[in-house]
Amino acid sequence: MDIQEIYRRAQAQADWLTEVRRALHRIPEEGFREFKTQALICRLLDEMGIPYRTERTWVIGEIAGAAPGAVVALRADMDALPLDEPEGLPFRSEHAGWMHACGHDAHMAVQLGAARLLASMRDAFSGTVRLLFQPAEETVGGAAPMVAAGAMRGVAAVYGLHVQPYMNVGRIDSRPGCLNASTDEVNLAIRGVAGHAARPEQCVDAIVCAAQMVSALQTVVSRGVSPLVPAVLTFGKIAGGTARNVVCDRVELSGTLRTADPAVRAAMKARIREVAQGVAAAFGARVDVDIVEGYCALMNDPGEVERAFRLGRALLGAENVAPRESPSMGGEDFSYFCAEAPGAFYHLGCAAEQPAAPLHSRDFRLDERCLPIGCAMQCALALDRLSEAVG
Ligand SMILES: [Zn+2]
Numbered sequence: 557m558d559i560q561e562i563y564r565r566a567q568a569q570a571d572w573l574t575e576v577r578r579a580l581h582r583i584p585e586e587g588f589r590e591f592k593t594q595a596l597i598c599r600l601l602d603e604m605g606i607p608y609r610t611e612r613t614w615v616i617g618e619i620a621g622a623a624p625g626a627v628v629a630l631r632a633d634m635d636a637l638p639l640d641e642p643e644g645l646p647f648r649s650e651h652a653g654w655m656h657a658c659g660h661d662a663h664m665a666v667q668l669g670a671a672r673l674l675a676s677m678r679d680a681f682s683g684t685v686r687l688l689f690q691p692a693e694e695t696v697g698g699a700a701p702m703v704a705a706g707a708m709r710g711v712a713a714v715y716g717l718h719v720q721p722y723m724n725v726g727r728i729d730s731r732p733g734c735l736n737a738s739t740d741e742v743n744l745a746i747r748g749v750a751g752h753a754a755r756p757e758q759c760v761d762a763i764v765c766a767a768q769m770v771s772a773l774q775t776v777v778s779r780g781v782s783p784l785v786p787a788v789l790t791f792g793k794i795a796g797g798t799a800r801n802v803v804c805d806r807v808e809l810s811g812t813l814r815t816a817d818p819a820v821r822a823a824m825k826a827r828i829r830e831v832a833q834g835v836a837a838a839f840g841a842r843v844d845v846d847i848v849e850g851y852c853a854l855m856n857d858p859g860e861v862e863r864a865f866r867l868g869r870a871l872l873g874a875e876n877v878a879p880r881e882s883p884s885m886g887g888e889d890f891s892y893f894c895a896e897a898p899g900a901f902y903h904l905g906c907a908a909e910q911p912a913a914p915l916h917s918r919d920f921r922l923d924e925r926c927l928p929i930g931c932a933m934q935c936a937l938a939l940d941r942l943s944e945a946v947g
């Protein structure tokens with residue numbers, strides 16, 4: 557079925573999409589505590605006659621076509637952010653201190669809309685569409701535990717999207733290869749020897765050591781990574797010292813490391829350890845280096861991105877489908893799904909006009925005309941991939 561026809565059907569259910577999105581918007585929840593959200597998704601899947609299973613707060617639905625065939629997965633994330641939504645919207649958050657400020661309410665509505673369309677045309681395709689409703693994208697990550705629990709078993713391709721207010725409704729973008737960086741947490745604890753501020757020769761000053769260490773660690777990127785390769789190391793927190801006249805014996809630094817290439821990621825981690833240990837040794841201090849693995853980089857499959865671009869051009873016109881030049885250094889745990897099967901993740905314009913408030917801001921607003929577009933794209937991607945498996 558041609559994508560314009562799918563879009564016509566998606567638009568015919570625009571009011572329903574809006575209603576679902578607003579219902580979800582009212583009940584924003586923390587990662588792995590998406591209980592009401594989960595219940596709403598289950599109720600809607602029940603109404604559509606789509607079987608599903610749940611574990612923790614995730615939901616995995618399955619729409620079987622007319623005949624056996626490949627399995628294609630669609631993903632929507634479910635969690636919200638700890639922000640107080642300003643007054644104004646008639647469907648404002650009913651959970652004080654929580655807000656769908658990253659648009660995951662829209663992602664779920666799009667996926668439920670795609671499910672509804674696909675369920676209504678299940679006689680027209682072979683194979684299975686698996687619906688992955690994923691918790692905790694903003695915090696510890698729900699994708700990796702879902703993969704570990706078998707969510708991607710047998711999946712031939714996986715598709716996901718994120719609304720983006722830097723583009724107006726009617727535009728999409730993406731890129732083959734890395735779309736989102738890996739995110740690791742870097743924690744350093746420097747230990748010196750405390751003493752009287754007037755007798756530094758008897759002490760090991762952890763503050764002076766930390767100052768040198770922060771400077772030296774800047775070279776991990778500037779002197780260790782090619783200027784043509786995206787990488788960033790930022791220390792956002794430094795803490796140490798108790799009194800003006802006491803030499804400090806403990807400083808803690810914490811930061812984030814982001815890279816677009818697994819080899820660069822490994823090399824940078826090793827270099828951070830070497831530099832930190834080397835600087836500490838030079839001052840007679842000790843340092844504990846703790847690097848906590850975050851999300852892996854999101855690596856889009858070139859063929860699947862081309863499929864998304866082809867369908868996007870047919871839906872929105874070539875001028876509204878933009879290849880991104882560079883990856884985003886923000887993390888996105890869709891990466892774990894597309895590490896299991898070829899996948900495409902793309903951005904869906906959701907602003908009414910520019911400039912628009914960014915994601916993760918209390919002022920973030922979404923133009924709901926993006927919902928049927930996302931719905932048609934996800935539907936068309938699944939059907940296009942499944943039709944390939946038949947031949
Ligand atoms: Zn977010």
Ligand SMILES: [Zn+2]
Binds near residue numbers: 659693
């Ligand atoms: Zn998000």
